[in-house]
Amino acid sequence: MSQPEVEAPITLESMRAGLANGEFFLEYLPVIALGDGRCVGAESLIRWRRASGVIGPDEFIPVIENTPLSGVLTYWVIDTMASELADWLRANPESYISINVPPEILGRGGIEYAAGKAGLLDLTSQIVFEVTERGVPDALGVAAINGAIEHGIRVALDDVTLSGPANLAVLARCNFHIVKLDRSLIWEIQPDCPHPPWLEEVGALLQISQMTVIAEGIETPQQRAALESSNVQFGQGFHFSQPLVAEAFMEFHQRAGLGV
DSSP, X not given: OOOOXXXXXXXXXXXHHHHHTTOEEEEEEEEEETTTOOEEEEEEEEEEXXXXXXXXXXXXXXHHTTSHHHHHHHHHHXXXXXXXXXXXXXXXXXXXXXXEOOTTTTTSSXXXXXXXXXXXXXXXXXXXXXXXXXXXXXXXXXXXXXXXXXXXXXXXXXXXXSSGGGOXXXXXXXXXXXXXXXXXXXXXXXXXXXXXXXXXXXXXXXXXXXXXXXXXXXOSHHHHHXXXXXXXXXXXXXXXXXOBOHHHHHHXXXXXXXXX
């Protein structure tokens, strides 16, 4: 009796083989306006279909950080997103798609080249690059962000926990177009804690700034209501939708484009 094939561990080599074999694919997590429920865009999320099942980026992205494959995978995401949604973006100029970009490759020219090669230069205003809070300020220089902004590219700071380098005082002075609140903060909004202290701080900041804030990981109506009452403009999470493949996302947007 033959033994079942042992799946290769997650390494640079196995990921290169996965790319060559077409094992990676994209899903899109809708972004919703909390005030009226309109779908305003989505975050592109890379997935890896392995023999054991589909795995998310948290399992394989750490392996490629600060390696050449980090850039290769990012360029693949840009190219794939363009092939799936560029026509949709042109037909929906009020909507956008965000792409997670490793801080080590932002501002080095490759992103702009990949976007041009994918035919996205006319859609610059509808593309948002997301970088993580841990990429600031060491791995990601201020000059890189400012350079991207000068070329018309919007930049979002992802996974913000309101502690460490990305505290509220810093965020009020930075050039990020969008700040995304980490799901760990949203999980603090519970029946026994309907308004954590950070909600009041965010609400006060939004009253005096031009920041756009997206709350990640919204799972309950209570969380949505608490965030909306604190002037948080947008959210994403299973309360609205799970991540969707391109065709299903476009159908979702068509239903939710006028509010849900």
